[in-house]
Amino acid sequence: MSELDHAQTTRHIRVTVNGVQYERDVLTRTHLGDFLRQDLGLTGTHLGCEHGVCGACTIILDGQPIRSCLMLAVQADGAVIRTIEGLAQADGTLHPVQEAFWDKHGLQCGFCTPGMVTTLAAVLEADPTMDEVAIREAISGNICRCTGYETIVDAALQAASRMRGDH
Amino acid sequence: MKASAFAYHDPKTVQELNSLLGSLDNVRILAGGQSLMPMLNMRYAFPDHVIDINHIADLSGVAMTPAGLRIGAMTRQRIVREHPLVLEHAPVLAEALHWVGHVQTRSRGTIGGSLCHLDPAAEQPCIAALYDAVLHVAGPRGARDVAMRDWVLSYMTPNLEPDEALLGLTLPVWSGLQGQNVGHGFHEFARRHGDYAIVAAAALVSLDAGSVVRRASIALAGVDVRPVRLEAAEQALVGHVLDQGLIAKVSAMAAIIEMMEDAHITPAYRGRLAQTMTKRALTDALNRATGGRNV
Numbered sequence: 026m027s028e029l030d031h032a033q034t035t036r037h038i039r040v041t042v043n044g045v046q047y048e049r050d051v052l053t054r055t056h057l058g059d060f061l062r063q064d065l066g067l068t069g070t071h072l073g074c075e076h077g078v079c080g081a082c083t084i085i086l087d088g089q090p091i092r093s094c095l096m097l098a099v100q101a102d103g104a105v106i107r108t109i110e111g112l113a114q115a116d117g118t119l120h121p122v123q124e125a126f127w128d129k130h131g132l133q134c135g136f137c138t139p140g141m142v143t144t145l146a147a148v149l150e151a152d153p154t155m156d157e158v159a160i161r162e163a164i165s166g167n168i169c170r171c172t173g174y175e176t177i178v179d180a181a182l183q184a185a186s187r188m189r190g191d192h
Numbered sequence: 193m194k195a196s197a198f199a200y201h202d203p204k205t206v207q208e209l210n211s212l213l214g215s216l217d218n219v220r221i222l223a224g225g226q227s228l229m230p231m232l233n234m235r236y237a238f239p240d241h242v243i244d245i246n247h248i249a250d251l252s253g254v255a256m257t258p259a260g261l262r263i264g265a266m267t268r269q270r271i272v273r274e275h276p277l278v279l280e281h282a283p284v285l286a287e288a289l290h291w292v293g294h295v296q297t298r299s300r301g302t303i304g305g306s307l308c309h310l311d312p313a314a315e316q317p318c319i320a321a322l323y324d325a326v327l328h329v330a331g332p333r334g335a336r337d338v339a340m341r342d343w344v345l346s347y348m349t350p351n352l353e354p355d356e357a358l359l360g361l362t363l364p365v366w367s368g369l370q371g372q373n374v375g376h377g378f379h380e381f382a383r384r385h386g387d388y389a390i391v392a393a394a395a396l397v398s399l400d401a402g403s404v405v406r407r408a409s410i411a412l413a414g415v416d417v418r419p420v421r422l423e424a425a426e427q428a429l430v431g432h433v434l435d436q437g438l439i440a441k442v443s444a445m446a447a448i449i450e451m452m453e454d455a456h457i458t459p460a461y462r463g464r465l466a467q468t469m470t471k472r473a474l475t476d477a478l479n480r481a482t483g484g485r486n487v
Contacts, residue, residue, distance in 0.1 A: 033199035053200035053242070056233065075193045076230035080296060089270070089299035095229040096300065097222075099200060100246060148295060165385040166294025 038102040042067065043111025051098045058082040060098035061108060069109040071139050073168075080167030083140035084108050090147040092166075109139035112146055122146045122184040131180035133171035140167050145181050153188040160185070195232035202244045206330060206359065209245060213355040214332030216241045221357055223266060223305035226297045251304070251359060254278060259326070260364040265304020265357075269293070269316075272303055281365040284322065284376035284394055288315040291378075294386045304358045310348045312452070313388035313414035315380070317344070321419035322394045322411040323363040331356035344418035372398045372406055375481030377473035380413070381465050389414045390457055393446070393469035395477045397434060403482060405429040410442075410474070412466055415451050422446055422470070434478050443471035 039048045042065060049064050058075070061067045061084070073079035075094045082093040085107040112120035122145045125131065132138040141164060148163045149155060155163065160181045161174075169177060201216075203209040213219065220239040222228055223246075231237040245251060251266035254275045261281050263272060272278055273289040292315050293301060306316040307327065317340075320327070325340045332355055343351050352358065366374045380392030391414040398407040408429040410422040425442040432438055447467040451459035 030199060033201070034197055036200065052197070054195040054197055054232075056195070056229065059194070075233050077226060077297065080294070083296050086299075090296045091299045092226075092296045094233065095225050095297070097200070097225070097229075097244070099202075100225075100244060144296065162385065163295050166296050 036099045036102070038099055040101050040104055040106055042106045043108060053097060053099045055098045056094050057084070057096045057098045057101050058093035060101070061093060061106075064098075067108050067110055069139050071136055073136065073140075078168070079137070079140070080144065080164075081137050081140040083143045083167065085143055085147045088147070088151075090144045107143070107146075109143055112142065120146055121187045122149065122181070125180040125184035125187065126177075129176050129180035129183060131173065131177045133173050137167060137169045137171075141169070141177055145184065149181070149185050149188050153185050155181075155185055157182060193233045193235070196235055196238040198232075198239050198242045200242050200244065202247050204247050204249075206248060206250060209243065209248060209357060210330060210332045212241075212243050213357060216243075217354075219243055219354070221245055221308075223308070224268065224300040224302040225305075226293065226301040227305060227309040227311075245357070256281065257362065260323075260362045262360060262362045263303055264360045265307070266302050267304075269298040269301045269303065269306075270295075273298065281367045282319075282323070282363050284378050284396065285316075285319045285363070287376070287378045288319050288392075288394060291315050291380050291382070291386075291389065291392070297386075304360065307343070307361065308350050308352065308358055310344055310350055310418075311388050312347065312417050313390065313392065315378075315389065315392055315413060318392055318394050318411050318413035318419045319378075320361060320363070321421055322396060322409050323365065324409075326362045326364070328359045328361065329356050330359050335359075340419075341421075347417040366396060366398055366407070372400055373481040374398045375477040375479065375483070377476030377480070379469045379472040379476070381469060391415060391462055391465035391469050393466065393473040395470070395473035397429065397474070397477045397481055399434060399478075399481045403433050403435070405432055405434050410446075410470060412446065412449075412470070415449065415462055415466055417452065420449065422449070425470070434474075434481075436475070439471055439474045439478065443467050443474065446470040 071081040073081035077095045084093045218240040222244045251264045253264045273286050320340045327338045377395045380389035382389050394411045396409045408426040412420045425445040447463040451462040
Protein backbone atom coordinates (compact mmCIF):
# COMPACT_ATOMS: atom_id res chain seq x y z
CA MET A 26 0.00 0.00 0.00
CA SER A 27 1.39 3.36 -0.92
CA GLU A 28 -0.26 5.54 1.68
CA LEU A 29 -0.60 4.23 5.21
CA ASP A 30 -3.27 5.83 7.32
CA HIS A 31 -1.74 6.72 10.69
CA ALA A 32 -5.03 5.98 12.44
CA GLN A 33 -4.93 2.42 11.11
CA THR A 34 -1.26 1.73 11.83
CA THR A 35 -1.15 3.16 15.36
CA ARG A 36 -3.43 2.40 18.30
CA HIS A 37 -3.66 3.54 21.89
CA ILE A 38 -3.74 0.56 24.25
CA ARG A 39 -3.99 -0.06 27.99
CA VAL A 40 -2.50 -3.16 29.57
CA THR A 41 -1.86 -4.33 33.11
CA VAL A 42 1.55 -5.96 33.40
CA ASN A 43 2.65 -7.45 36.72
CA GLY A 44 0.03 -5.35 38.49
CA VAL A 45 1.08 -2.06 36.87
CA GLN A 46 -1.22 -0.27 34.43
CA TYR A 47 0.38 1.09 31.27
CA GLU A 48 -1.03 3.20 28.45
CA ARG A 49 0.94 3.49 25.24
CA ASP A 50 0.56 4.28 21.55
CA VAL A 51 1.74 1.26 19.57
CA LEU A 52 2.38 0.53 15.93
CA THR A 53 -0.19 -2.13 15.05
CA ARG A 54 2.52 -4.32 13.47
CA THR A 55 4.46 -4.55 16.75
CA HIS A 56 4.21 -7.96 18.37
CA LEU A 57 3.59 -8.24 22.07
CA GLY A 58 7.08 -9.50 22.90
CA ASP A 59 8.70 -6.47 21.29
CA PHE A 60 6.20 -4.20 23.06
CA LEU A 61 7.05 -5.64 26.47
CA ARG A 62 10.79 -5.34 25.87
CA GLN A 63 11.09 -2.12 23.90
CA ASP A 64 8.11 -0.03 24.96
CA LEU A 65 7.84 -1.13 28.60
CA GLY A 66 11.51 -1.99 29.15
CA LEU A 67 10.63 -5.42 30.55
CA THR A 68 13.53 -7.31 29.01
CA GLY A 69 13.08 -10.43 31.12
CA THR A 70 10.90 -11.85 28.35
CA HIS A 71 13.36 -13.30 25.85
CA LEU A 72 12.83 -13.38 22.10
CA GLY A 73 14.47 -16.39 20.49
CA CYS A 74 12.97 -17.38 17.16
CA GLU A 75 10.08 -14.93 16.80
CA HIS A 76 8.07 -17.47 14.86
CA GLY A 77 6.54 -19.57 17.59
CA VAL A 78 9.01 -22.44 17.80
CA CYS A 79 11.29 -21.87 20.78
CA GLY A 80 8.94 -20.83 23.61
CA ALA A 81 11.43 -18.39 25.19
CA CYS A 82 8.96 -15.49 24.90
CA THR A 83 6.17 -17.23 26.85
CA ILE A 84 4.14 -14.92 29.08
CA ILE A 85 0.91 -15.42 31.01
CA LEU A 86 -1.99 -13.53 29.39
CA ASP A 87 -5.29 -13.52 31.29
CA GLY A 88 -4.17 -16.66 33.09
CA GLN A 89 -3.04 -18.63 30.02
CA PRO A 90 0.53 -19.21 28.86
CA ILE A 91 1.01 -17.80 25.36
CA ARG A 92 3.85 -17.02 22.98
CA SER A 93 4.24 -13.23 23.03
CA CYS A 94 5.83 -13.22 19.55
CA LEU A 95 2.63 -14.68 18.06
CA MET A 96 0.29 -11.92 19.14
CA LEU A 97 0.13 -8.26 18.22
CA ALA A 98 0.57 -5.77 21.04
CA VAL A 99 -2.66 -4.08 19.93
CA GLN A 100 -4.49 -7.34 20.63
CA ALA A 101 -3.45 -7.16 24.29
CA ASP A 102 -5.52 -4.01 24.85
CA GLY A 103 -7.34 -4.55 28.15
CA ALA A 104 -5.40 -7.70 29.05
CA VAL A 105 -3.81 -8.67 32.35
CA ILE A 106 -0.29 -9.94 31.76
CA ARG A 107 2.30 -11.63 33.97
CA THR A 108 5.90 -11.80 32.83
CA ILE A 109 8.96 -13.34 34.46
CA GLU A 110 9.52 -10.05 36.32
CA GLY A 111 6.15 -10.43 38.04
CA LEU A 112 6.49 -13.93 39.47
CA ALA A 113 8.50 -13.16 42.60
CA GLN A 114 6.75 -11.29 45.39
CA ALA A 115 7.46 -7.63 46.09
CA ASP A 116 9.68 -8.56 49.05
CA GLY A 117 11.84 -10.73 46.81
CA THR A 118 10.35 -14.07 47.82
CA LEU A 119 10.72 -16.30 44.78
CA HIS A 120 7.84 -18.09 43.09
CA PRO A 121 7.98 -21.82 43.94
CA VAL A 122 8.99 -22.55 40.33
CA GLN A 123 11.85 -20.02 40.52
CA GLU A 124 13.01 -21.39 43.84
CA ALA A 125 12.98 -24.93 42.48
CA PHE A 126 15.03 -23.86 39.44
CA TRP A 127 17.56 -22.39 41.89
CA ASP A 128 17.62 -25.52 44.05
CA LYS A 129 17.83 -28.01 41.17
CA HIS A 130 20.15 -26.08 38.85
CA GLY A 131 17.32 -25.81 36.33
CA LEU A 132 19.26 -23.42 34.11
CA GLN A 133 22.62 -23.14 32.47
CA CYS A 134 22.87 -20.18 30.08
CA GLY A 135 19.44 -18.94 31.14
CA PHE A 136 18.10 -17.88 27.75
CA CYS A 137 15.16 -20.28 27.74
CA THR A 138 14.52 -19.85 31.46
CA PRO A 139 11.91 -17.05 31.41
CA GLY A 140 9.77 -19.10 29.03
CA MET A 141 10.28 -22.32 30.98
CA VAL A 142 9.42 -20.67 34.28
CA THR A 143 6.35 -18.77 33.05
CA THR A 144 5.02 -21.88 31.29
CA LEU A 145 5.51 -24.04 34.38
CA ALA A 146 4.12 -21.38 36.73
CA ALA A 147 0.95 -21.13 34.64
CA VAL A 148 0.33 -24.86 34.27
CA LEU A 149 1.27 -25.78 37.85
CA GLU A 150 -0.85 -23.00 39.34
CA ALA A 151 -3.76 -24.47 37.34
CA ASP A 152 -2.91 -28.08 38.27
CA PRO A 153 -0.15 -28.82 40.79
CA THR A 154 -0.94 -32.56 40.57
CA MET A 155 0.86 -32.86 37.21
CA ASP A 156 3.18 -35.85 36.99
CA GLU A 157 6.45 -36.06 35.07
CA VAL A 158 4.77 -37.08 31.80
CA ALA A 159 2.37 -34.13 32.01
CA ILE A 160 5.21 -31.76 32.89
CA ARG A 161 7.31 -32.92 29.94
CA GLU A 162 4.30 -32.44 27.66
CA ALA A 163 3.70 -28.96 29.12
CA ILE A 164 7.25 -27.80 28.32
CA SER A 165 7.40 -29.61 24.97
CA GLY A 166 6.99 -26.20 23.35
CA ASN A 167 10.03 -24.75 25.13
CA ILE A 168 13.45 -25.46 23.66
CA CYS A 169 16.58 -25.51 25.85
CA ARG A 170 19.79 -25.63 23.80
CA CYS A 171 21.97 -26.32 26.83
CA THR A 172 20.09 -29.65 26.91
CA GLY A 173 19.18 -28.95 30.49
CA TYR A 174 15.85 -30.72 30.38
CA GLU A 175 16.59 -33.23 33.13
CA THR A 176 17.21 -30.65 35.82
CA ILE A 177 14.36 -28.51 34.51
CA VAL A 178 11.98 -31.45 34.95
CA ASP A 179 13.48 -32.13 38.41
CA ALA A 180 12.81 -28.50 39.31
CA ALA A 181 9.24 -28.66 38.00
CA LEU A 182 8.54 -31.78 40.05
CA GLN A 183 9.89 -30.09 43.19
CA ALA A 184 7.82 -26.97 42.49
CA ALA A 185 4.69 -29.06 41.95
CA SER A 186 5.27 -30.84 45.23
CA ARG A 187 5.71 -27.55 47.07
CA MET A 188 2.66 -25.99 45.40
CA ARG A 189 0.57 -29.00 46.46
CA GLY A 190 1.73 -28.31 50.01
CA ASP A 191 3.47 -31.68 50.36
CA HIS A 192 6.22 -30.04 52.41
CA MET B 193 12.05 -10.00 12.31
CA LYS B 194 9.31 -7.45 12.10
CA ALA B 195 6.08 -7.52 10.16
CA SER B 196 5.73 -5.04 7.34
CA ALA B 197 3.34 -2.19 8.03
CA PHE B 198 -0.35 -2.90 7.59
CA ALA B 199 -3.65 -1.23 8.39
CA TYR B 200 -5.31 -2.94 11.35
CA HIS B 201 -9.06 -3.48 11.59
CA ASP B 202 -10.97 -5.08 14.46
CA PRO B 203 -14.62 -5.58 13.55
CA LYS B 204 -17.03 -6.42 16.37
CA THR B 205 -19.71 -8.13 14.26
CA VAL B 206 -19.93 -10.39 11.21
CA GLN B 207 -21.70 -7.54 9.40
CA GLU B 208 -18.70 -5.26 10.00
CA LEU B 209 -16.39 -8.07 8.87
CA ASN B 210 -18.36 -8.54 5.65
CA SER B 211 -18.30 -4.82 5.02
CA LEU B 212 -14.48 -4.73 5.40
CA LEU B 213 -14.02 -7.83 3.24
CA GLY B 214 -16.18 -6.24 0.55
CA SER B 215 -14.21 -2.99 0.45
CA LEU B 216 -10.52 -3.87 1.05
CA ASP B 217 -7.89 -5.55 -1.12
CA ASN B 218 -4.86 -7.64 -0.13
CA VAL B 219 -6.38 -8.66 3.20
CA ARG B 220 -5.33 -11.33 5.67
CA ILE B 221 -7.72 -12.40 8.41
CA LEU B 222 -6.05 -12.76 11.82
CA ALA B 223 -7.64 -15.54 13.89
CA GLY B 224 -5.51 -17.14 16.62
CA GLY B 225 -2.35 -15.98 14.88
CA GLN B 226 -0.36 -19.16 15.48
CA SER B 227 0.33 -19.58 11.75
CA LEU B 228 -0.24 -16.07 10.38
CA MET B 229 1.93 -14.26 12.95
CA PRO B 230 5.08 -16.24 11.98
CA MET B 231 4.29 -15.52 8.32
CA LEU B 232 3.94 -11.81 9.11
CA ASN B 233 7.08 -11.71 11.29
CA MET B 234 9.14 -13.41 8.58
CA ARG B 235 7.42 -11.39 5.84
CA TYR B 236 6.24 -14.46 3.99
CA ALA B 237 2.95 -12.56 4.08
CA PHE B 238 2.79 -8.78 3.69
CA PRO B 239 -0.86 -7.78 3.55
CA ASP B 240 -2.00 -4.18 3.23
CA HIS B 241 -4.82 -4.91 5.68
CA VAL B 242 -5.09 -7.25 8.64
CA ILE B 243 -8.61 -7.92 9.88
CA ASP B 244 -8.50 -9.19 13.46
CA ILE B 245 -11.63 -11.28 14.11
CA ASN B 246 -10.87 -11.91 17.80
CA HIS B 247 -13.47 -9.35 18.85
CA ILE B 248 -16.42 -10.98 17.06
CA ALA B 249 -18.06 -12.78 19.97
CA ASP B 250 -20.47 -14.70 17.71
CA LEU B 251 -17.58 -16.67 16.21
CA SER B 252 -16.68 -18.47 19.45
CA GLY B 253 -18.54 -21.29 21.09
CA VAL B 254 -19.67 -24.91 20.90
CA ALA B 255 -23.32 -25.97 20.65
CA MET B 256 -25.36 -29.07 19.80
CA THR B 257 -27.75 -28.46 16.88
CA PRO B 258 -30.04 -30.87 14.97
CA ALA B 259 -27.33 -31.06 12.29
CA GLY B 260 -24.57 -31.91 14.75
CA LEU B 261 -21.92 -30.27 16.86
CA ARG B 262 -21.49 -26.66 15.76
CA ILE B 263 -18.12 -25.08 16.60
CA GLY B 264 -17.38 -21.41 15.98
CA ALA B 265 -14.29 -20.70 13.89
CA MET B 266 -12.71 -18.60 16.66
CA THR B 267 -13.12 -21.21 19.38
CA ARG B 268 -9.66 -21.70 20.90
CA GLN B 269 -8.12 -25.16 20.68
CA ARG B 270 -7.77 -25.21 24.48
CA ILE B 271 -11.51 -24.56 24.86
CA VAL B 272 -12.51 -27.15 22.23
CA ARG B 273 -10.28 -29.79 23.82
CA GLU B 274 -11.88 -29.36 27.26
CA HIS B 275 -15.46 -28.63 26.18
CA PRO B 276 -18.06 -30.99 27.73
CA LEU B 277 -20.04 -31.23 24.47
CA VAL B 278 -16.90 -32.17 22.53
CA LEU B 279 -15.91 -34.75 25.14
CA GLU B 280 -19.42 -36.22 25.06
CA HIS B 281 -20.19 -36.17 21.33
CA ALA B 282 -16.84 -35.97 19.50
CA PRO B 283 -14.10 -37.19 21.86
CA VAL B 284 -11.87 -38.01 18.88
CA LEU B 285 -11.56 -34.26 18.29
CA ALA B 286 -10.39 -33.70 21.86
CA GLU B 287 -7.93 -36.56 21.47
CA ALA B 288 -6.58 -35.13 18.22
CA LEU B 289 -6.14 -31.70 19.83
CA HIS B 290 -3.77 -33.26 22.35
CA TRP B 291 -1.34 -33.51 19.42
CA VAL B 292 -1.83 -29.94 18.17
CA GLY B 293 1.11 -27.67 19.00
CA HIS B 294 1.77 -26.93 22.64
CA VAL B 295 -0.03 -25.52 25.65
CA GLN B 296 1.03 -21.98 24.65
CA THR B 297 -0.22 -22.28 21.07
CA ARG B 298 -3.48 -24.00 22.03
CA SER B 299 -4.22 -21.02 24.30
CA ARG B 300 -4.52 -18.81 21.21
CA GLY B 301 -4.90 -21.14 18.23
CA THR B 302 -8.37 -21.67 16.80
CA ILE B 303 -10.10 -24.53 14.99
CA GLY B 304 -11.12 -22.18 12.17
CA GLY B 305 -7.59 -20.91 11.75
CA SER B 306 -6.31 -24.44 11.26
CA LEU B 307 -9.06 -25.21 8.74
CA CYS B 308 -8.06 -22.14 6.70
CA HIS B 309 -4.29 -22.58 7.03
CA LEU B 310 -4.64 -26.21 5.86
CA ASP B 311 -1.28 -27.72 6.58
CA PRO B 312 -1.48 -31.14 4.86
CA ALA B 313 -0.50 -32.91 8.09
CA ALA B 314 -2.76 -30.93 10.42
CA GLU B 315 -5.00 -32.80 12.85
CA GLN B 316 -8.13 -30.61 12.83
CA PRO B 317 -8.82 -30.83 9.06
CA CYS B 318 -8.32 -34.61 9.42
CA ILE B 319 -11.10 -34.75 12.01
CA ALA B 320 -13.31 -32.54 9.82
CA ALA B 321 -12.80 -35.07 7.00
CA LEU B 322 -13.48 -37.98 9.37
CA TYR B 323 -16.94 -36.57 10.17
CA ASP B 324 -17.76 -35.16 6.70
CA ALA B 325 -17.96 -31.76 8.38
CA VAL B 326 -19.91 -28.87 6.88
CA LEU B 327 -18.05 -25.54 6.83
CA HIS B 328 -20.01 -22.32 7.16
CA VAL B 329 -18.66 -19.46 5.04
CA ALA B 330 -19.85 -15.89 4.64
CA GLY B 331 -18.94 -12.74 2.78
CA PRO B 332 -20.56 -9.56 1.50
CA ARG B 333 -22.28 -11.55 -1.27
CA GLY B 334 -23.95 -13.93 1.15
CA ALA B 335 -23.42 -17.11 3.15
CA ARG B 336 -22.83 -20.65 1.92
CA ASP B 337 -22.02 -24.08 3.29
CA VAL B 338 -19.13 -26.13 1.94
CA ALA B 339 -18.72 -29.88 2.44
CA MET B 340 -15.30 -30.83 3.80
CA ARG B 341 -14.62 -32.97 0.71
CA ASP B 342 -14.87 -29.75 -1.37
CA TRP B 343 -12.98 -27.55 1.10
CA VAL B 344 -9.33 -28.16 0.13
CA LEU B 345 -8.82 -26.88 -3.42
CA SER B 346 -5.06 -27.55 -3.51
CA TYR B 347 -1.98 -27.35 -1.28
CA MET B 348 -2.89 -25.12 1.70
CA THR B 349 -5.71 -23.50 -0.30
CA PRO B 350 -9.23 -23.47 1.15
CA ASN B 351 -12.40 -23.05 -0.90
CA LEU B 352 -12.73 -19.38 0.07
CA GLU B 353 -13.06 -16.35 -2.14
CA PRO B 354 -10.85 -13.36 -1.24
CA ASP B 355 -13.87 -11.61 0.28
CA GLU B 356 -15.09 -14.60 2.29
CA ALA B 357 -14.40 -15.81 5.83
CA LEU B 358 -14.95 -19.11 7.63
CA LEU B 359 -17.46 -18.58 10.45
CA GLY B 360 -17.62 -22.11 11.84
CA LEU B 361 -18.20 -25.77 11.14
CA THR B 362 -20.69 -28.48 12.00
CA LEU B 363 -19.60 -32.03 12.77
CA PRO B 364 -22.45 -34.51 12.09
CA VAL B 365 -21.51 -36.55 15.16
CA TRP B 366 -22.32 -40.24 15.60
CA SER B 367 -23.52 -40.14 19.17
CA GLY B 368 -26.94 -41.51 20.07
CA LEU B 369 -27.28 -44.14 17.35
CA GLN B 370 -29.85 -46.54 18.80
CA GLY B 371 -28.60 -50.06 19.45
CA GLN B 372 -25.08 -49.29 18.26
CA ASN B 373 -21.78 -48.75 20.03
CA VAL B 374 -19.50 -46.11 18.61
CA GLY B 375 -15.76 -46.08 19.21
CA HIS B 376 -12.97 -43.79 18.10
CA GLY B 377 -9.21 -43.76 17.77
CA PHE B 378 -6.54 -41.23 16.85
CA HIS B 379 -2.84 -41.91 16.46
CA GLU B 380 -0.02 -39.99 14.86
CA PHE B 381 3.71 -40.11 14.43
CA ALA B 382 5.73 -36.90 14.53
CA ARG B 383 9.43 -36.45 15.12
CA ARG B 384 8.78 -34.21 18.14
CA HIS B 385 5.65 -33.80 20.23
CA GLY B 386 3.72 -30.80 18.94
CA ASP B 387 5.13 -30.92 15.43
CA TYR B 388 2.77 -31.54 12.58
CA ALA B 389 2.34 -35.25 12.03
CA ILE B 390 4.31 -37.13 9.45
CA VAL B 391 1.20 -39.29 9.26
CA ALA B 392 -1.90 -39.26 11.48
CA ALA B 393 -4.88 -41.61 11.36
CA ALA B 394 -8.35 -41.10 12.81
CA ALA B 395 -11.03 -43.78 12.97
CA LEU B 396 -14.68 -44.02 13.93
CA VAL B 397 -16.63 -47.27 13.97
CA SER B 398 -20.20 -48.05 14.89
CA LEU B 399 -20.85 -51.66 15.90
CA ASP B 400 -24.10 -53.54 16.53
CA ALA B 401 -24.56 -55.88 19.48
CA GLY B 402 -22.72 -58.65 17.62
CA SER B 403 -19.69 -56.42 16.92
CA VAL B 404 -20.67 -56.20 13.25
CA VAL B 405 -19.57 -52.89 11.72
CA ARG B 406 -22.57 -50.80 10.68
CA ARG B 407 -20.64 -47.68 9.78
CA ALA B 408 -16.96 -46.78 9.58
CA SER B 409 -14.88 -43.73 8.81
CA ILE B 410 -11.09 -43.56 8.51
CA ALA B 411 -9.17 -40.37 7.71
CA LEU B 412 -5.44 -39.83 7.23
CA ALA B 413 -3.39 -36.64 7.50
CA GLY B 414 0.07 -36.17 6.05
CA VAL B 415 -0.26 -38.50 3.08
CA ASP B 416 -1.53 -35.97 0.52
CA VAL B 417 -2.12 -32.23 0.22
CA ARG B 418 -5.57 -32.78 1.76
CA PRO B 419 -6.93 -35.17 4.38
CA VAL B 420 -7.65 -38.54 2.76
CA ARG B 421 -10.62 -40.76 3.55
CA LEU B 422 -9.91 -44.48 3.16
CA GLU B 423 -13.24 -45.24 1.51
CA ALA B 424 -12.27 -48.70 0.25
CA ALA B 425 -11.15 -49.69 3.74
CA GLU B 426 -14.37 -48.29 5.25
CA GLN B 427 -16.44 -50.37 2.80
CA ALA B 428 -14.36 -53.45 3.60
CA LEU B 429 -15.28 -53.06 7.27
CA VAL B 430 -19.04 -52.62 6.95
CA GLY B 431 -21.05 -55.81 7.48
CA HIS B 432 -18.20 -57.74 9.07
CA VAL B 433 -17.30 -58.53 12.65
CA LEU B 434 -14.53 -56.15 13.73
CA ASP B 435 -11.59 -58.08 15.13
CA GLN B 436 -7.79 -57.91 14.91
CA GLY B 437 -7.75 -60.00 11.72
CA LEU B 438 -10.04 -57.58 9.92
CA ILE B 439 -8.16 -54.58 11.31
CA ALA B 440 -4.87 -55.97 9.96
CA LYS B 441 -6.45 -56.55 6.56
CA VAL B 442 -7.95 -53.08 6.14
CA SER B 443 -4.94 -51.31 7.66
CA ALA B 444 -2.82 -52.77 4.86
CA MET B 445 -5.09 -50.88 2.46
CA ALA B 446 -3.76 -47.63 3.97
CA ALA B 447 -0.24 -48.46 2.79
CA ILE B 448 -1.07 -48.79 -0.89
CA ILE B 449 -2.68 -45.39 -1.57
CA GLU B 450 -0.54 -42.85 -3.41
CA MET B 451 1.64 -40.96 -0.93
CA MET B 452 3.21 -37.54 -1.30
CA GLU B 453 6.97 -37.20 -1.10
CA ASP B 454 9.18 -34.53 0.42
CA ALA B 455 12.87 -34.03 1.11
CA HIS B 456 12.76 -35.98 4.38
CA ILE B 457 10.09 -38.65 4.07
CA THR B 458 9.80 -41.22 1.30
CA PRO B 459 6.41 -42.45 0.07
CA ALA B 460 7.28 -45.97 1.21
CA TYR B 461 7.93 -44.81 4.78
CA ARG B 462 4.75 -42.76 4.76
CA GLY B 463 2.88 -45.86 3.63
CA ARG B 464 4.30 -47.93 6.48
CA LEU B 465 3.32 -45.24 8.95
CA ALA B 466 -0.18 -44.94 7.45
CA GLN B 467 -0.69 -48.67 7.90
CA THR B 468 0.56 -48.68 11.50
CA MET B 469 -1.35 -45.55 12.57
CA THR B 470 -4.56 -46.87 10.96
CA LYS B 471 -4.16 -50.19 12.77
CA ARG B 472 -3.68 -48.43 16.12
CA ALA B 473 -6.61 -46.06 15.55
CA LEU B 474 -8.95 -48.90 14.58
CA THR B 475 -7.80 -50.98 17.56
CA ASP B 476 -8.64 -48.12 19.93
CA ALA B 477 -11.98 -47.66 18.17
CA LEU B 478 -12.79 -51.37 18.56
CA ASN B 479 -11.84 -51.41 22.23
CA ARG B 480 -13.88 -48.30 22.97
CA ALA B 481 -16.93 -49.48 21.01
CA THR B 482 -16.96 -52.82 22.79
CA GLY B 483 -16.27 -51.05 26.08
CA GLY B 484 -19.76 -49.63 25.87
CA ARG B 485 -19.15 -45.93 25.26
CA ASN B 486 -21.67 -44.73 22.72
CA VAL B 487 -19.80 -41.86 21.14
